[in-house]
Amino acid sequence: MSLLVVGSVAFDSIKTPFGEVEEALGGSATYFSTSASYFTDVQLVAVIGEDFPEKELNELRGRGVDLQGLVRTPGRTFRWKGEYGMDLNDAKTLDTQLNVFEHFDPVLPEEYCNAEYVFLGNIHPALQLKVLEQIKAPKFIGADTMNFWINGWPDDLRKVLAKIDMLFVNDAEARALADEPNIVKAAEKIKAMGPKRVMIKRGEYGALLFDDGETFFAPAYPLEAVFDPTGAGDSFGGGFMGFVARNGNLDRNTLCQATVVGSVMASYCVERFSLERLRQLGPNLIEKRYQQFAELTRFDPLAPLD
Protein backbone atom coordinates (compact mmCIF):
# COMPACT_ATOMS: atom_id res chain seq x y z
CA MET A 1 0.00 0.00 0.00
CA SER A 2 1.18 3.54 -0.66
CA LEU A 3 1.82 5.83 2.30
CA LEU A 4 1.39 9.59 2.08
CA VAL A 5 3.37 11.90 4.36
CA VAL A 6 3.17 15.65 4.74
CA GLY A 7 5.82 17.51 6.69
CA SER A 8 9.01 19.49 6.44
CA VAL A 9 12.12 19.13 4.29
CA ALA A 10 14.95 21.16 5.74
CA PHE A 11 18.63 21.79 6.17
CA ASP A 12 19.81 21.31 9.75
CA SER A 13 22.92 22.66 11.44
CA ILE A 14 23.46 20.57 14.53
CA LYS A 15 25.94 20.41 17.35
CA THR A 16 26.08 17.47 19.75
CA PRO A 17 28.79 16.51 22.26
CA PHE A 18 30.11 14.19 19.55
CA GLY A 19 30.54 16.56 16.65
CA GLU A 20 28.73 19.02 14.41
CA VAL A 21 27.31 19.34 10.91
CA GLU A 22 26.39 22.39 8.83
CA GLU A 23 23.36 22.43 6.56
CA ALA A 24 22.85 18.68 6.48
CA LEU A 25 19.66 17.28 4.99
CA GLY A 26 16.85 17.06 7.57
CA GLY A 27 13.15 17.72 8.12
CA SER A 28 10.38 15.51 9.49
CA ALA A 29 9.12 14.35 6.08
CA THR A 30 12.65 13.53 4.89
CA TYR A 31 13.41 11.27 7.87
CA PHE A 32 9.92 9.78 7.78
CA SER A 33 9.91 8.96 4.07
CA THR A 34 13.46 7.58 4.06
CA SER A 35 12.59 5.29 6.98
CA ALA A 36 9.24 4.22 5.52
CA SER A 37 10.82 3.56 2.10
CA TYR A 38 12.26 0.25 3.39
CA PHE A 39 8.70 -1.06 3.76
CA THR A 40 6.44 0.61 1.22
CA ASP A 41 6.11 3.24 -1.51
CA VAL A 42 5.88 6.77 -0.18
CA GLN A 43 4.19 9.91 -1.48
CA LEU A 44 5.87 13.02 -0.15
CA VAL A 45 4.06 16.33 0.34
CA ALA A 46 6.38 19.19 1.27
CA VAL A 47 8.01 22.35 -0.02
CA ILE A 48 11.61 23.14 -0.98
CA GLY A 49 13.36 26.26 -2.19
CA GLU A 50 15.41 26.99 -5.26
CA ASP A 51 18.56 25.98 -3.38
CA PHE A 52 17.57 22.33 -2.91
CA PRO A 53 20.04 20.05 -4.73
CA GLU A 54 18.90 17.71 -7.46
CA LYS A 55 21.05 14.87 -6.09
CA GLU A 56 18.98 14.71 -2.88
CA LEU A 57 15.83 14.47 -4.98
CA ASN A 58 17.35 11.63 -6.97
CA GLU A 59 18.33 9.84 -3.78
CA LEU A 60 14.72 9.97 -2.57
CA ARG A 61 13.33 8.91 -5.95
CA GLY A 62 15.81 6.05 -6.02
CA ARG A 63 14.28 4.59 -2.89
CA GLY A 64 10.72 4.72 -4.20
CA VAL A 65 9.63 8.07 -2.79
CA ASP A 66 7.20 9.78 -5.15
CA LEU A 67 8.02 13.49 -5.37
CA GLN A 68 5.02 14.82 -7.35
CA GLY A 69 3.83 16.40 -4.11
CA LEU A 70 7.17 18.03 -3.32
CA VAL A 71 6.75 21.58 -4.55
CA ARG A 72 9.68 23.86 -5.36
CA THR A 73 8.92 27.56 -4.82
CA PRO A 74 11.02 30.72 -5.08
CA GLY A 75 13.25 31.32 -2.05
CA ARG A 76 15.37 29.26 0.28
CA THR A 77 14.61 25.87 1.86
CA PHE A 78 13.64 25.73 5.57
CA ARG A 79 16.66 25.93 7.94
CA TRP A 80 16.97 24.77 11.56
CA LYS A 81 19.94 25.16 13.85
CA GLY A 82 20.10 23.32 17.15
CA GLU A 83 22.33 22.01 19.88
CA TYR A 84 22.13 19.03 22.23
CA GLY A 85 23.71 18.75 25.68
CA MET A 86 25.09 15.64 27.32
CA ASP A 87 21.80 13.87 27.96
CA LEU A 88 20.69 14.25 24.30
CA ASN A 89 17.03 14.32 25.29
CA ASP A 90 16.34 17.99 24.65
CA ALA A 91 17.35 20.04 21.64
CA LYS A 92 18.05 23.72 22.17
CA THR A 93 16.90 25.60 19.09
CA LEU A 94 19.46 28.25 18.15
CA ASP A 95 17.85 29.50 14.95
CA THR A 96 14.81 28.76 12.80
CA GLN A 97 14.41 30.16 9.28
CA LEU A 98 11.05 29.09 7.87
CA ASN A 99 11.83 30.50 4.40
CA VAL A 100 9.61 28.78 1.77
CA PHE A 101 7.92 26.79 4.54
CA GLU A 102 6.25 29.99 5.81
CA HIS A 103 3.75 29.99 2.94
CA PHE A 104 3.48 26.22 2.53
CA ASP A 105 0.05 25.36 1.17
CA PRO A 106 -0.29 21.61 0.66
CA VAL A 107 -2.26 20.89 -2.51
CA LEU A 108 -2.20 17.19 -3.30
CA PRO A 109 -1.61 15.81 -6.79
CA GLU A 110 -4.78 14.08 -8.01
CA GLU A 111 -3.26 10.62 -7.55
CA TYR A 112 -2.37 11.26 -3.89
CA CYS A 113 -6.03 11.84 -2.98
CA ASN A 114 -6.55 8.07 -3.09
CA ALA A 115 -3.93 7.40 -0.38
CA GLU A 116 -5.08 4.87 2.20
CA TYR A 117 -2.26 5.35 4.73
CA VAL A 118 -1.52 8.92 5.70
CA PHE A 119 0.88 10.54 8.13
CA LEU A 120 0.53 14.17 9.12
CA GLY A 121 3.96 15.35 10.23
CA ASN A 122 4.45 17.99 12.90
CA ILE A 123 3.13 21.08 11.07
CA HIS A 124 0.35 23.63 11.74
CA PRO A 125 -2.88 21.71 12.48
CA ALA A 126 -4.72 23.90 9.94
CA LEU A 127 -2.39 22.53 7.25
CA GLN A 128 -2.83 18.97 8.56
CA LEU A 129 -6.57 19.52 8.25
CA LYS A 130 -6.23 20.84 4.72
CA VAL A 131 -4.39 17.67 3.69
CA LEU A 132 -7.03 15.46 5.29
CA GLU A 133 -9.83 17.25 3.43
CA GLN A 134 -8.26 16.20 0.14
CA ILE A 135 -7.98 12.49 0.99
CA LYS A 136 -10.98 10.56 -0.32
CA ALA A 137 -10.99 7.23 1.53
CA PRO A 138 -8.24 6.96 4.15
CA LYS A 139 -7.80 3.65 5.91
CA PHE A 140 -5.40 4.75 8.65
CA ILE A 141 -4.28 8.27 9.54
CA GLY A 142 -1.44 8.98 11.94
CA ALA A 143 -0.44 12.44 13.12
CA ASP A 144 2.33 14.11 15.07
CA THR A 145 2.09 17.42 16.92
CA MET A 146 3.93 19.48 19.53
CA ASN A 147 3.35 21.87 22.45
CA PHE A 148 3.61 24.89 20.13
CA TRP A 149 0.41 23.77 18.32
CA ILE A 150 -1.24 22.29 21.42
CA ASN A 151 -1.01 25.60 23.26
CA GLY A 152 -1.36 27.99 20.34
CA TRP A 153 -4.00 26.42 18.06
CA PRO A 154 -6.12 24.13 20.26
CA ASP A 155 -9.28 24.48 18.13
CA ASP A 156 -7.56 23.52 14.88
CA LEU A 157 -5.83 20.65 16.64
CA ARG A 158 -9.12 19.36 18.04
CA LYS A 159 -10.52 19.19 14.51
CA VAL A 160 -7.49 17.14 13.43
CA LEU A 161 -7.81 14.80 16.41
CA ALA A 162 -11.45 14.14 15.54
CA LYS A 163 -10.39 12.79 12.13
CA ILE A 164 -7.26 10.72 12.83
CA ASP A 165 -6.74 7.12 13.95
CA MET A 166 -3.52 7.53 15.91
CA LEU A 167 -1.62 10.37 17.56
CA PHE A 168 2.17 10.28 18.03
CA VAL A 169 3.35 12.50 20.93
CA ASN A 170 5.88 12.52 23.74
CA ASP A 171 5.01 12.39 27.47
CA ALA A 172 5.03 16.15 27.98
CA GLU A 173 2.86 16.74 24.91
CA ALA A 174 0.36 14.08 25.99
CA ARG A 175 0.15 15.59 29.48
CA ALA A 176 -0.32 19.10 28.09
CA LEU A 177 -2.94 18.07 25.55
CA ALA A 178 -4.96 16.09 28.10
CA ASP A 179 -4.21 18.43 31.06
CA GLU A 180 -3.52 15.29 33.08
CA PRO A 181 -0.20 14.27 34.72
CA ASN A 182 -0.77 10.49 34.69
CA ILE A 183 0.23 9.17 31.27
CA VAL A 184 -2.30 6.30 31.23
CA LYS A 185 -5.18 8.64 32.01
CA ALA A 186 -3.79 11.22 29.57
CA ALA A 187 -3.83 8.63 26.78
CA GLU A 188 -7.44 7.76 27.63
CA LYS A 189 -8.43 11.43 27.51
CA ILE A 190 -6.72 11.87 24.13
CA LYS A 191 -8.53 8.81 22.80
CA ALA A 192 -11.79 10.43 23.85
CA MET A 193 -10.88 13.37 21.55
CA GLY A 194 -10.89 11.12 18.47
CA PRO A 195 -7.88 8.85 17.80
CA LYS A 196 -8.51 5.21 18.75
CA ARG A 197 -4.79 4.81 19.47
CA VAL A 198 -2.04 6.91 21.01
CA MET A 199 1.71 6.35 20.71
CA ILE A 200 3.76 7.92 23.49
CA LYS A 201 7.32 8.46 22.22
CA ARG A 202 9.84 8.56 25.04
CA GLY A 203 13.14 9.04 23.20
CA GLU A 204 15.85 6.96 24.83
CA TYR A 205 13.21 5.39 27.11
CA GLY A 206 11.25 3.73 24.33
CA ALA A 207 7.66 3.94 23.12
CA LEU A 208 4.33 3.11 24.69
CA LEU A 209 1.42 2.17 22.45
CA PHE A 210 -2.08 2.64 23.84
CA ASP A 211 -4.03 0.43 21.51
CA ASP A 212 -7.74 -0.17 21.54
CA GLY A 213 -7.94 -1.38 25.17
CA GLU A 214 -4.45 -2.87 25.38
CA THR A 215 -1.00 -1.41 25.95
CA PHE A 216 2.34 -2.36 24.42
CA PHE A 217 5.80 -1.17 25.32
CA ALA A 218 9.01 -1.23 23.26
CA PRO A 219 12.27 0.03 24.74
CA ALA A 220 14.79 2.13 22.86
CA TYR A 221 17.79 0.06 21.94
CA PRO A 222 20.68 0.74 24.36
CA LEU A 223 23.38 2.01 22.03
CA GLU A 224 27.03 2.55 22.76
CA ALA A 225 27.16 5.47 20.39
CA VAL A 226 24.24 7.86 20.11
CA PHE A 227 25.57 10.49 17.81
CA ASP A 228 22.63 12.77 17.04
CA PRO A 229 19.00 12.24 18.14
CA THR A 230 17.59 14.54 15.41
CA GLY A 231 15.01 12.72 13.32
CA ALA A 232 14.63 9.75 15.69
CA GLY A 233 10.92 10.39 16.26
CA ASP A 234 10.26 10.80 12.54
CA SER A 235 12.28 7.67 11.70
CA PHE A 236 10.19 5.85 14.31
CA GLY A 237 6.98 7.13 12.72
CA GLY A 238 8.19 6.20 9.23
CA GLY A 239 9.08 2.66 10.32
CA PHE A 240 5.77 2.24 12.14
CA MET A 241 3.55 3.60 9.38
CA GLY A 242 5.60 1.98 6.63
CA PHE A 243 5.28 -1.43 8.25
CA VAL A 244 1.53 -1.01 8.83
CA ALA A 245 1.00 0.10 5.21
CA ARG A 246 3.06 -2.85 3.97
CA ASN A 247 1.06 -5.36 6.03
CA GLY A 248 -2.25 -3.69 5.26
CA ASN A 249 -3.91 -4.57 8.53
CA LEU A 250 -4.34 -3.05 11.96
CA ASP A 251 -4.53 -6.03 14.30
CA ARG A 252 -2.70 -5.92 17.61
CA ASN A 253 0.16 -8.17 16.44
CA THR A 254 0.90 -5.90 13.49
CA LEU A 255 0.81 -2.74 15.60
CA CYS A 256 3.16 -4.25 18.21
CA GLN A 257 5.56 -5.39 15.48
CA ALA A 258 5.30 -1.96 13.86
CA THR A 259 6.23 -0.33 17.19
CA VAL A 260 9.39 -2.46 17.34
CA VAL A 261 10.16 -1.75 13.67
CA GLY A 262 9.81 1.97 14.41
CA SER A 263 12.22 1.56 17.33
CA VAL A 264 14.67 -0.29 15.08
CA MET A 265 14.65 2.56 12.55
CA ALA A 266 15.06 5.21 15.28
CA SER A 267 17.95 3.27 16.79
CA TYR A 268 19.80 3.29 13.47
CA CYS A 269 18.96 6.95 12.79
CA VAL A 270 20.74 8.24 15.89
CA GLU A 271 23.97 6.40 15.15
CA ARG A 272 25.08 9.09 12.67
CA PHE A 273 24.37 12.71 11.78
CA SER A 274 21.53 13.55 9.39
CA LEU A 275 20.26 10.65 7.23
CA GLU A 276 23.69 9.09 6.83
CA ARG A 277 22.97 5.84 8.70
CA LEU A 278 19.29 5.65 7.81
CA ARG A 279 20.14 5.59 4.11
CA GLN A 280 22.55 2.66 4.45
CA LEU A 281 20.10 0.07 5.74
CA GLY A 282 18.53 -2.96 4.16
CA PRO A 283 16.35 -5.93 5.10
CA ASN A 284 19.22 -7.77 6.79
CA LEU A 285 20.19 -4.96 9.15
CA ILE A 286 16.56 -4.21 10.00
CA GLU A 287 15.82 -7.89 10.70
CA LYS A 288 19.00 -8.20 12.75
CA ARG A 289 18.21 -5.34 15.10
CA TYR A 290 14.57 -6.48 15.36
CA GLN A 291 15.95 -9.78 16.63
CA GLN A 292 18.17 -7.90 19.09
CA PHE A 293 15.06 -6.13 20.41
CA ALA A 294 13.45 -9.55 20.90
CA GLU A 295 16.45 -10.75 22.91
CA LEU A 296 16.55 -7.52 24.91
CA THR A 297 12.98 -7.95 26.15
CA ARG A 298 12.36 -11.73 26.25
CA PHE A 299 11.81 -13.41 29.62
CA ASP A 300 10.49 -16.78 30.75
CA PRO A 301 7.10 -17.34 32.38
CA LEU A 302 7.04 -17.47 36.16
CA ALA A 303 6.78 -20.83 37.92
CA PRO A 304 3.99 -20.79 40.54
CA LEU A 305 5.19 -19.05 43.72
CA ASP A 306 3.18 -21.14 46.21
Next chain:
Amino acid sequence: MSLLVVGSVAFDSIKTPFGEVEEALGGSATYFSTSASYFTDVQLVAVIGEDFPEKELNELRGRGVDLQGLVRTPGRTFRWKGEYGMDLNDAKTLDTQLNVFEHFDPVLPEEYCNAEYVFLGNIHPALQLKVLEQIKAPKFIGADTMNFWINGWPDDLRKVLAKIDMLFVNDAEARALADEPNIVKAAEKIKAMGPKRVMIKRGEYGALLFDDGETFFAPAYPLEAVFDPTGAGDSFGGGFMGFVARNGNLDRNTLCQATVVGSVMASYCVERFSLERLRQLGPNLIEKRYQQFAELTRFDPLAPLD
Protein backbone atom coordinates in the same frame (compact mmCIF):
# COMPACT_ATOMS: atom_id res chain seq x y z
CA MET B 1 18.21 -19.22 50.82
CA SER B 2 18.27 -16.46 53.37
CA LEU B 3 18.81 -12.88 52.21
CA LEU B 4 20.52 -10.29 54.37
CA VAL B 5 19.76 -6.59 53.92
CA VAL B 6 21.32 -3.58 55.60
CA GLY B 7 19.71 -0.17 55.27
CA SER B 8 17.43 2.34 56.90
CA VAL B 9 14.20 2.01 58.84
CA ALA B 10 12.44 5.34 59.03
CA PHE B 11 9.29 7.35 59.41
CA ASP B 12 8.40 9.33 56.30
CA SER B 13 6.18 12.38 55.97
CA ILE B 14 5.28 12.65 52.32
CA LYS B 15 3.19 14.92 50.16
CA THR B 16 2.28 14.00 46.58
CA PRO B 17 -0.29 15.61 44.25
CA PHE B 18 -2.64 12.86 45.41
CA GLY B 19 -2.51 13.22 49.18
CA GLU B 20 -0.19 13.26 52.16
CA VAL B 21 0.86 11.12 55.11
CA GLU B 22 2.59 12.00 58.38
CA GLU B 23 5.17 9.72 59.98
CA ALA B 24 4.30 6.64 57.95
CA LEU B 25 6.61 3.64 58.08
CA GLY B 26 9.42 3.89 55.52
CA GLY B 27 13.14 3.37 55.01
CA SER B 28 15.08 1.44 52.37
CA ALA B 29 15.49 -1.74 54.43
CA THR B 30 11.80 -1.76 55.36
CA TYR B 31 10.61 -1.60 51.76
CA PHE B 32 13.30 -4.02 50.63
CA SER B 33 12.61 -6.67 53.28
CA THR B 34 8.83 -6.46 52.93
CA SER B 35 9.13 -6.93 49.17
CA ALA B 36 11.71 -9.75 49.45
CA SER B 37 9.64 -11.55 52.11
CA TYR B 38 7.27 -12.84 49.41
CA PHE B 39 10.15 -14.90 48.01
CA THR B 40 12.56 -15.82 50.79
CA ASP B 41 13.50 -15.40 54.46
CA VAL B 42 15.11 -12.06 55.21
CA GLN B 43 17.66 -10.97 57.82
CA LEU B 44 17.34 -7.28 58.57
CA VAL B 45 20.26 -5.13 59.74
CA ALA B 46 19.22 -1.60 60.75
CA VAL B 47 18.69 0.69 63.72
CA ILE B 48 15.53 2.03 65.33
CA GLY B 49 14.88 4.39 68.23
CA GLU B 50 12.87 4.02 71.42
CA ASP B 51 9.79 5.38 69.65
CA PHE B 52 9.49 2.50 67.16
CA PRO B 53 6.18 0.67 67.73
CA GLU B 54 6.12 -3.02 68.61
CA LYS B 55 3.26 -3.67 66.20
CA GLU B 56 5.47 -2.81 63.19
CA LEU B 57 8.10 -5.24 64.47
CA ASN B 58 5.46 -7.93 64.77
CA GLU B 59 4.26 -7.24 61.25
CA LEU B 60 7.78 -7.77 59.90
CA ARG B 61 8.33 -10.91 62.02
CA GLY B 62 4.99 -12.23 60.79
CA ARG B 63 6.25 -12.21 57.22
CA GLY B 64 9.45 -14.08 58.00
CA VAL B 65 11.82 -11.15 58.51
CA ASP B 66 14.42 -11.99 61.15
CA LEU B 67 14.94 -8.97 63.42
CA GLN B 68 17.99 -10.09 65.46
CA GLY B 69 20.02 -7.56 63.46
CA LEU B 70 17.57 -4.71 64.06
CA VAL B 71 19.09 -2.80 66.95
CA ARG B 72 17.10 -0.47 69.18
CA THR B 73 19.16 2.40 70.62
CA PRO B 74 18.29 5.41 72.79
CA GLY B 75 16.80 8.28 70.82
CA ARG B 76 14.31 8.74 68.00
CA THR B 77 14.01 6.73 64.78
CA PHE B 78 15.27 8.28 61.49
CA ARG B 79 12.77 10.77 59.97
CA TRP B 80 12.46 11.94 56.36
CA LYS B 81 10.08 14.53 54.98
CA GLY B 82 9.65 14.95 51.24
CA GLU B 83 7.39 16.22 48.51
CA TYR B 84 6.77 15.16 44.91
CA GLY B 85 5.57 17.37 42.07
CA MET B 86 3.36 16.39 39.16
CA ASP B 87 5.86 14.22 37.32
CA LEU B 88 6.64 12.12 40.45
CA ASN B 89 10.17 11.40 39.23
CA ASP B 90 12.04 13.61 41.69
CA ALA B 91 11.50 13.91 45.41
CA LYS B 92 12.21 17.26 47.02
CA THR B 93 13.62 16.64 50.50
CA LEU B 94 12.08 19.06 53.00
CA ASP B 95 13.67 17.70 56.17
CA THR B 96 16.02 14.90 57.23
CA GLN B 97 16.51 13.93 60.88
CA LEU B 98 19.09 11.17 61.09
CA ASN B 99 18.50 10.64 64.84
CA VAL B 100 19.69 7.14 65.88
CA PHE B 101 20.84 6.51 62.29
CA GLU B 102 23.66 9.04 62.78
CA HIS B 103 25.68 6.61 64.91
CA PHE B 104 24.56 3.41 63.18
CA ASP B 105 27.28 0.79 63.49
CA PRO B 106 26.23 -2.45 61.84
CA VAL B 107 27.44 -5.43 63.89
CA LEU B 108 25.99 -8.65 62.55
CA PRO B 109 24.57 -11.36 64.81
CA GLU B 110 26.76 -14.50 64.53
CA GLU B 111 24.17 -16.35 62.46
CA TYR B 112 23.97 -13.56 59.84
CA CYS B 113 27.67 -13.94 58.98
CA ASN B 114 26.79 -17.06 56.98
CA ALA B 115 24.43 -15.17 54.68
CA GLU B 116 24.85 -16.13 51.01
CA TYR B 117 22.71 -13.39 49.46
CA VAL B 118 23.39 -9.89 50.65
CA PHE B 119 21.99 -6.48 49.77
CA LEU B 120 23.73 -3.30 50.86
CA GLY B 121 21.08 -0.57 50.95
CA ASN B 122 21.85 3.04 50.19
CA ILE B 123 23.99 3.95 53.25
CA HIS B 124 27.55 5.28 53.75
CA PRO B 125 29.94 3.06 51.75
CA ALA B 126 32.15 2.70 54.85
CA LEU B 127 29.20 1.03 56.61
CA GLN B 128 28.48 -1.13 53.55
CA LEU B 129 32.12 -2.21 53.69
CA LYS B 130 31.90 -2.96 57.40
CA VAL B 131 28.95 -5.30 56.76
CA LEU B 132 30.78 -7.05 53.94
CA GLU B 133 33.82 -7.68 56.12
CA GLN B 134 31.64 -9.71 58.49
CA ILE B 135 30.14 -11.98 55.81
CA LYS B 136 32.09 -15.23 55.54
CA ALA B 137 31.11 -16.78 52.22
CA PRO B 138 28.77 -14.61 50.17
CA LYS B 139 27.35 -16.03 46.95
CA PHE B 140 25.82 -12.85 45.52
CA ILE B 141 26.13 -9.30 46.79
CA GLY B 142 24.02 -6.43 45.49
CA ALA B 143 24.44 -2.82 46.49
CA ASP B 144 22.67 0.50 46.06
CA THR B 145 24.28 3.94 46.27
CA MET B 146 23.58 7.57 45.39
CA ASN B 147 25.29 10.77 44.19
CA PHE B 148 25.87 11.93 47.79
CA TRP B 149 28.25 8.97 48.35
CA ILE B 150 29.59 8.90 44.77
CA ASN B 151 30.75 12.52 45.06
CA GLY B 152 31.64 12.62 48.77
CA TRP B 153 33.28 9.27 49.51
CA PRO B 154 34.65 7.95 46.19
CA ASP B 155 37.47 5.94 47.81
CA ASP B 156 35.18 4.07 50.20
CA LEU B 157 32.75 3.45 47.38
CA ARG B 158 35.51 2.05 45.14
CA LYS B 159 36.35 -0.49 47.87
CA VAL B 160 32.68 -1.56 47.99
CA LEU B 161 32.49 -1.85 44.20
CA ALA B 162 35.54 -4.13 44.17
CA LYS B 163 33.68 -6.61 46.41
CA ILE B 164 30.14 -6.69 45.03
CA ASP B 165 28.49 -8.66 42.22
CA MET B 166 25.88 -6.14 41.16
CA LEU B 167 25.30 -2.42 41.52
CA PHE B 168 21.79 -0.88 41.49
CA VAL B 169 21.81 2.80 40.41
CA ASN B 170 19.76 5.24 38.34
CA ASP B 171 20.91 6.85 35.07
CA ALA B 172 22.31 10.00 36.68
CA GLU B 173 24.20 8.02 39.32
CA ALA B 174 25.69 5.67 36.72
CA ARG B 175 26.79 8.64 34.59
CA ALA B 176 28.33 10.40 37.60
CA LEU B 177 30.11 7.31 38.86
CA ALA B 178 31.57 6.46 35.45
CA ASP B 179 32.02 10.09 34.33
CA GLU B 180 30.50 9.04 31.01
CA PRO B 181 27.24 10.34 29.47
CA ASN B 182 26.42 7.24 27.39
CA ILE B 183 24.65 4.74 29.63
CA VAL B 184 25.95 1.62 27.84
CA LYS B 185 29.54 2.81 28.15
CA ALA B 186 28.92 3.96 31.73
CA ALA B 187 27.72 0.47 32.67
CA GLU B 188 30.85 -1.03 31.08
CA LYS B 189 33.07 1.34 33.05
CA ILE B 190 31.28 0.47 36.30
CA LYS B 191 31.71 -3.23 35.57
CA ALA B 192 35.45 -2.59 35.21
CA MET B 193 35.38 -1.27 38.81
CA GLY B 194 34.25 -4.63 40.17
CA PRO B 195 30.59 -5.68 39.82
CA LYS B 196 29.97 -8.15 37.00
CA ARG B 197 26.46 -6.77 36.61
CA VAL B 198 24.85 -3.35 36.73
CA MET B 199 21.12 -2.58 37.08
CA ILE B 200 20.07 0.84 35.85
CA LYS B 201 16.82 1.84 37.58
CA ARG B 202 14.81 4.33 35.56
CA GLY B 203 11.73 4.87 37.70
CA GLU B 204 8.64 5.13 35.53
CA TYR B 205 10.78 4.23 32.50
CA GLY B 206 11.72 0.76 33.70
CA ALA B 207 14.99 -1.00 34.44
CA LEU B 208 17.96 -1.99 32.31
CA LEU B 209 20.09 -4.96 33.34
CA PHE B 210 23.65 -5.08 32.06
CA ASP B 211 24.41 -8.73 32.60
CA ASP B 212 27.64 -10.49 31.86
CA GLY B 213 27.78 -9.53 28.18
CA GLU B 214 24.06 -9.31 27.56
CA THR B 215 21.44 -6.66 28.22
CA PHE B 216 17.82 -7.00 29.37
CA PHE B 217 15.14 -4.38 29.63
CA ALA B 218 11.92 -4.40 31.67
CA PRO B 219 9.51 -1.48 31.47
CA ALA B 220 7.71 -0.01 34.45
CA TYR B 221 4.06 -1.01 34.43
CA PRO B 222 1.92 1.85 33.07
CA LEU B 223 -0.41 2.52 36.01
CA GLU B 224 -3.54 4.62 36.08
CA ALA B 225 -2.88 5.62 39.66
CA VAL B 226 0.65 6.24 40.87
CA PHE B 227 0.08 7.49 44.37
CA ASP B 228 3.55 7.75 45.93
CA PRO B 229 6.85 6.66 44.33
CA THR B 230 8.68 6.44 47.68
CA GLY B 231 10.20 3.00 48.15
CA ALA B 232 9.75 1.89 44.54
CA GLY B 233 13.50 1.36 43.99
CA ASP B 234 13.86 -0.57 47.26
CA SER B 235 10.80 -2.69 46.49
CA PHE B 236 12.37 -3.40 43.10
CA GLY B 237 15.63 -4.44 44.77
CA GLY B 238 13.79 -6.61 47.30
CA GLY B 239 11.83 -8.39 44.59
CA PHE B 240 14.94 -8.90 42.47
CA MET B 241 17.20 -10.15 45.27
CA GLY B 242 14.42 -12.16 46.94
CA PHE B 243 13.68 -13.97 43.69
CA VAL B 244 17.36 -14.67 43.02
CA ALA B 245 17.87 -15.99 46.58
CA ARG B 246 14.76 -18.17 46.25
CA ASN B 247 15.95 -19.69 42.96
CA GLY B 248 19.52 -20.00 44.17
CA ASN B 249 21.10 -19.49 40.77
CA LEU B 250 22.41 -16.64 38.66
CA ASP B 251 21.79 -17.72 35.08
CA ARG B 252 20.48 -15.20 32.58
CA ASN B 253 16.91 -16.55 32.64
CA THR B 254 16.73 -16.14 36.41
CA LEU B 255 18.15 -12.62 36.36
CA CYS B 256 15.73 -11.53 33.61
CA GLN B 257 12.80 -13.01 35.53
CA ALA B 258 14.07 -11.36 38.71
CA THR B 259 14.15 -7.98 36.92
CA VAL B 260 10.48 -8.40 35.98
CA VAL B 261 9.62 -9.58 39.52
CA GLY B 262 11.34 -6.45 40.88
CA SER B 263 9.29 -4.33 38.47
CA VAL B 264 6.12 -6.09 39.62
CA MET B 265 6.86 -5.29 43.27
CA ALA B 266 7.72 -1.65 42.48
CA SER B 267 4.51 -1.29 40.47
CA TYR B 268 2.44 -2.40 43.47
CA CYS B 269 4.46 -0.30 45.91
CA VAL B 270 3.59 3.00 44.22
CA GLU B 271 -0.15 2.36 44.20
CA ARG B 272 -0.52 3.47 47.84
CA PHE B 273 1.36 5.49 50.47
CA SER B 274 4.02 3.81 52.60
CA LEU B 275 3.94 0.00 52.70
CA GLU B 276 0.16 -0.19 52.54
CA ARG B 277 -0.13 -1.90 49.16
CA LEU B 278 3.13 -3.85 49.39
CA ARG B 279 1.92 -5.60 52.56
CA GLN B 280 -1.33 -6.78 50.95
CA LEU B 281 0.16 -8.93 48.21
CA GLY B 282 0.38 -12.67 47.72
CA PRO B 283 1.47 -15.18 45.07
CA ASN B 284 -1.68 -14.65 42.98
CA LEU B 285 -1.32 -10.90 42.65
CA ILE B 286 2.39 -11.16 41.94
CA GLU B 287 1.87 -13.85 39.30
CA LYS B 288 -0.99 -11.86 37.76
CA ARG B 289 1.03 -8.68 37.25
CA TYR B 290 4.03 -10.69 36.04
CA GLN B 291 1.71 -12.03 33.34
CA GLN B 292 0.58 -8.47 32.55
CA PHE B 293 4.24 -7.53 32.07
CA ALA B 294 4.57 -10.42 29.63
CA GLU B 295 1.57 -9.18 27.64
CA LEU B 296 2.86 -5.60 27.72
CA THR B 297 6.16 -6.54 26.06
CA ARG B 298 5.40 -9.57 23.88
CA PHE B 299 5.68 -9.24 20.09
CA ASP B 300 5.83 -11.67 17.18
CA PRO B 301 8.96 -12.41 15.16
CA LEU B 302 9.37 -10.51 11.92
CA ALA B 303 8.61 -12.21 8.61
CA PRO B 304 11.50 -11.76 6.15
CA LEU B 305 11.36 -8.30 4.56
CA ASP B 306 12.74 -9.26 1.16
